Amino acid sequence: MRILIVEDELKLAEALKQGLEAEHYEVKLACSGEEGFFLVNTEVFDLMLLDLMLPGRDGFEALAALRGRGLQTPALIISARDAVEDRIRALDSGADDYLVKPFAFPELLARIRALIRRGRADEILRLRVADLEIDLLTRRVTRGDQLLDLTGREFELLEYLLRHEGQIVSREMLARDVWNEVQRATPLDNVIDVHIARLRKKVDGTSAAKLIHTLRGVGFTVRETTPGGLDV
Numbered sequence: 001m002r003i004l005i006v007e008d009e010l011k012l013a014e015a016l017k018q019g020l021e022a023e024h025y026e027v028k029l030a031c032s033g034e035e036g037f038f039l040v041n042t043e044v045f046d047l048m049l050l051d052l053m054l055p056g057r058d059g060f061e062a063l064a065a066l067r068g069r070g071l072q073t074p075a076l077i078i079s080a081r082d083a084v085e086d087r088i089r090a091l092d093s094g095a096d097d098y099l100v101k102p103f104a105f106p107e108l109l110a111r112i113r114a115l116i117r118r119g120r121a122d123e124i125l126r127l128r129v130a131d132l133e134i135d136l137l138t139r140r141v142t143r144g145d146q147l148l149d150l151t152g153r154e155f156e157l158l159e160y161l162l163r164h165e166g167q168i169v170s171r172e173m174l175a176r177d178v179w180n181e182v183q184r185a186t187p188l189d190n191v192i193d194v195h196i197a198r199l200r201k202k203v204d205g206t207s208a209a210k211l212i213h214t215l216r217g218v219g220f221t222v223r224e225t226t227p228g229g230l231d232v
Helices: 010-022 033-042 058-067 086-093 103-115 121-125 152-163 171-177 190-204
Strands: 002-006 027-032 047-050 076-077 097-100 124-129 132-135 140-143 146-148 212-215 219-224
Touching: 002 010, 010 027, 010 103, 027 033, 033 047, 033 058, 047 058, 047 103, 058 076, 058 086, 076 086, 076 103, 086 097, 086 219, 097 103, 124 152, 132 152, 152 171, 152 190, 152 219, 171 190, 171 219, 190 212
Parallel strands: 002 027, 002 047, 047 076, 076 097
Antiparallel strands: 124 132, 132 140, 140 146, 212 219
């Protein structure tokens, strides 16, 4: 599960990141409303933790703009502003919940779990293409009636590919978003290719309908093909 934290108080942001990662969430940080707005529009997140008092575009403006563009990523406001008027304005701007600072970390976890279960739970917790399905909560992966035994890295890689179904995913994107390597002296191309090969063997196996495709010199994509279709 991917969570975006939009918080300009760096110590709090880092503490939240460490705590959520210990609970097996994947976390990304943004320190301004503009950066958070950009990330939510360019990447896929299951939940957003959003402060209101941010430099530049504040949380109210960022959230209203996101909802105006049709993005439905659940948003939990975390703010020191405890006035009823602020809560009402945040909810009217599109917030799904509101938590006043300071708060207990277990309460934050409970709010997160509740939001993940609410409303679009099936859409959030399961990703599918053709007869391939991954359950993000139990980390169970099936192809048809077959249970696939994936490593942790293979699961993260497959999840990323499915979240970008039909899109081209470059090796640079995988290095940045799956391996979290942004300033590596040597590229991870060979490592990525080995993992893709292992993942393809497990996912596609002997199935006539291949799902994981390599676009030579460009990257990879997940898409459904008819039996006998050729990879490129």
